[in-house]
Amino acid sequence: MNNKVIAVDGPAGAGKSTVAKKLSEIINFTYIDSGSMFRAITLKVIKEGIEIDDIDRIIYYANNSSIDFINNNIYLDGVNVSNEIRDSLVNAKVSHIAKIPKIREAIVIIQRRIARNKNVVVDGRDIGTTVFPHAFIKFYLTASVEERAKRRYNELVNKTQYSFEEVKNQILSRDYIDSHREASPLKQAEDAILIDTTGKNIDEVITELLYHISMNGGI
Numbered sequence: 001m002n003n004k005v006i007a008v009d010g011p012a013g014a015g016k017s018t019v020a021k022k023l024s025e026i027i028n029f030t031y032i033d034s035g036s037m038f039r040a041i042t043l044k045v046i047k048e049g050i051e052i053d054d055i056d057r058i059i060y061y062a063n064n065s066s067i068d069f070i071n072n073n074i075y076l077d078g079v080n081v082s083n084e085i086r087d088s089l090v091n092a093k094v095s096h097i098a099k100i101p102k103i104r105e106a107i108v109i110i111q112r113r114i115a116r117n118k119n120v121v122v123d124g125r126d127i128g129t130t131v132f133p134h135a136f137i138k139f140y141l142t143a144s145v146e147e148r149a150k151r152r153y154n155e156l157v158n159k160t161q162y163s164f165e166e167v168k169n170q171i172l173s174r175d176y177i178d179s180h181r182e183a184s185p186l187k188q189a190e191d192a193i194l195i196d197t198t199g200k201n202i203d204e205v206i207t208e209l210l211y212h213i214s215m216n217g218g219i
């Protein structure tokens, strides 16, 4: 097996998904957005009206849902939910769902299955530490909290729904839960390359990643 995994971890709003997706297109790897899987399960939990602390029912519904990727879109039970999973309500609840070890185990299995025979760029929180500890190269993207909040705020379609401060607090709260949970918390892998994206545009970050990839022997 000589397929390659490129891991891109980091906190919310660090630019992981935009950068990982574009990088995958440039180098012709498959892109796996692991956060979207946690988001899809969270969407299901919201739609089914399940309480966030009803762990058994959450696990039941997660195990009885189908999650598929087709052309970089995510399908939950056959329905394209790529836009819906970016909803603010999902943002507010996803980290609570992602804390549940059994949910994490199920999602790790899906990611490893997708990557079995493919070159992949995977973005998330625990890719370099847990899901693919032997990844070919690992990046840890970060940025100042102000900049991360600004990016998320600018992505909001309906800006009257939340203030900038609320968006910032939501990011801080997710970061806190993600980095303090027991099961595979958000943290930089020891062998990950730290990239601070503050004040940099996508192309500048991509150039940096490509430089490190080439220094690592290229692909």
Ligand code: C5P
Pocket: 012, 013, 034, 035, 036, 038, 039, 094, 095, 096, 098, 123, 124, 125, 126, 127, 174, 178
């Ligand atoms: O990357 P994104 O913001 O879409 O991730 C949504 C949430 O899913 C994160 O805040 C985190 O709680 C969870 N997540 C995770 N592990 C991953 C990817 C995402 O716990 N590998």
